Amino acid sequence: AQKIxxxxxxxxxxEKEAVTLxxxxxxxxPSYGLFWYKQPSSGEMIFLIYQGSYDxxxxxxxxxxxxxxxxxxxxxxxxSASQLGDSAMYFCAMRGPNTGNQFYFGTGTxxxxxx
Amino acid sequence: xxxxxxxxRYQVTQFGKPVTLSCSQTLNHNVMYWYQQKSSQAPxxxxxxxxKDFNNEADTPDNFQSRRPNTSFCFLDIRxxxxxxxxxxxxxxxxxxLHVGQYFGPGTRLTVT
Numbered sequence: 001a002q003k004i005x006x007x008x009x010x011x012x013x014x015e016k017e018a019v020t021l022x023x024x025x026x027x028x029x030p031s032y033g034l035f036w037y038k039q040p041s042s043g044e045m046i047f048l049i050y051q052g053s054y055d056x057x058x059x060x061x062x063x064x065x066x067x068x069x070x071x072x073x074x075x076x077x078x079x080s081a082s083q084l085g086d087s088a089m090y091f092c093a094m095r096g097p098n099t100g101n102q103f104y105f106g107t108g109t110x111x112x113x114x115x
Numbered sequence: 116x117x118x119x120x121x122x123x124r125y126q127v128t129q130f131g132k133p134v135t136l137s138c139s140q141t142l143n144h145n146v147m148y149w150y151q152q153k154s155s156q157a158p159x160x161x162x163x164x165x166x167k168d169f170n171n172e173a174d175t176p177d178n179f180q181s182r183r184p185n186t187s188f189c190f191l192d193i194r195x196x197x198x199x200x201x202x203x204x205x206x207x208x209x210x211x212x213l214h215v216g217q218y219f220g221p222g223t224r225l226t227v228t
Contacts, residue, residue, distance in 0.1 A: 033214040043203050045158070045219035052214050091157060095213055101146045101165050103209075103217055105157040 003027075004092050006106035013082045014114050020067070021077040021109045023092035029053075032096035034075040035103070036066070039089040048090075051075055082113045118142070119220035121206050127226045128196050136191040136223045138206030147189040148217065149181060150205040158205055164189060165211070193225075201227045 003026040013019035025034065036048040051059045051066045059066040067076040079086055092106040119140045128134040138147065145166050150158035162171045164183045178200070180192040193200055203224050207217040 031213055033216070035216045037219075043152075043205075043222040043224065045205060045207070045217075045222075047216050047218065050214065050216055089155075093217075095215075101148075101163055101170070101209065101211065102160060107157050108155075110155070 004094050004104050004106035006092055006109050008109045009107070010110045010112070012112050012114055013079075013086075015084060016081055018078060018080045019082055019111065021079070021090050021092075021111065022074070023076055023106060024072070024074045025092075025094050026073060027094065027096050029096040032094055034066070034068070035093045035095070036064070036075075036077045037091045037093065038086075039091065039108075040085075041088070045091070049077065079111075084113050084115060087111060087113045119206060119208055119218050121204075121220035121223050123223060124221060125224050125226070127228060128193075129228055130198065131195045134193050134196055134225070136193075136204050136206075136225070138189045138191070138220055139187050140208045140218075140220075141187070142208055142218060143186060144208035144210050144218070145186070146209045146211060147183060148205075148207040148209070149179075149189070149191045150207065151200075152203045152205055152222075161191070196225070196227045198227050201225055 005024045032053045034051045038046045049061045049064045063080045065078045089108045091108045093103045148163040149161045152158040161175045182190045203222045206220040209217045
């Protein structure tokens with residue numbers, strides 16, 4: 001069975017500091033994709049970053065990077081130079097061959113950036 | 116810009132009065148999803164279409180139905196809304212493939228009075 005775990009219900013970070021949001025996953029599939037989404041209070045889910053299981057390098061997208069440790073089955077999101085607009089819910093999700101077209105979501109982490 | 120559009124953004128309905136939420140996409144993706152999301156929770160998949168093939172989640176109540184008349188449009192019908200159905204409803208699209216993400220619409224916030 002596929003499972004995504006986000007153990008931090010809420011996180012606080014000072015503006016301009018970096019923050020790491022944790023995500024661990026469980027799958028027996030050798031090939032899978034990992035995704036992070038941001039959901040501001042407006043409700044729309046915004047795709048941030050993707051990591052493939054066979055990717056040799058950690059994914060980066062602007063201020064977002066993914067600390068991918070395959071052996072530990074973790075895919076932590078790192079946000080550098082936090083901004084007030086980064087305050088939102090963040091969801092980790094996974095897609096694999098045995099999930100069909102389904103995505104499995106973690107329970108999310110609420111990030112608050114403090115001025 | 117290619118996108119996923121949901122109408123309306125806010126919907127108020129009365130207890131027991133049928134309601135339809137709509138979703139359209141210009142991405143030409145073959146997979147479309149409907150999620151229910153309640154406050155501070157992860158999105159819960161209700162069902163999804165792969166082309167015309169309908170896939171219902173085992174725990175989706177019969178009260179929820181869906182139609183996909185063509186590639187671009189997908190509808191969520193709630194036949195007899197209850198107070199517990201008040202939530203954000205998110206439509207998403209994707210292409211087939213492990214390494215392809217989902218693209219979400221802005222959501223419809225449903226209130227049941």
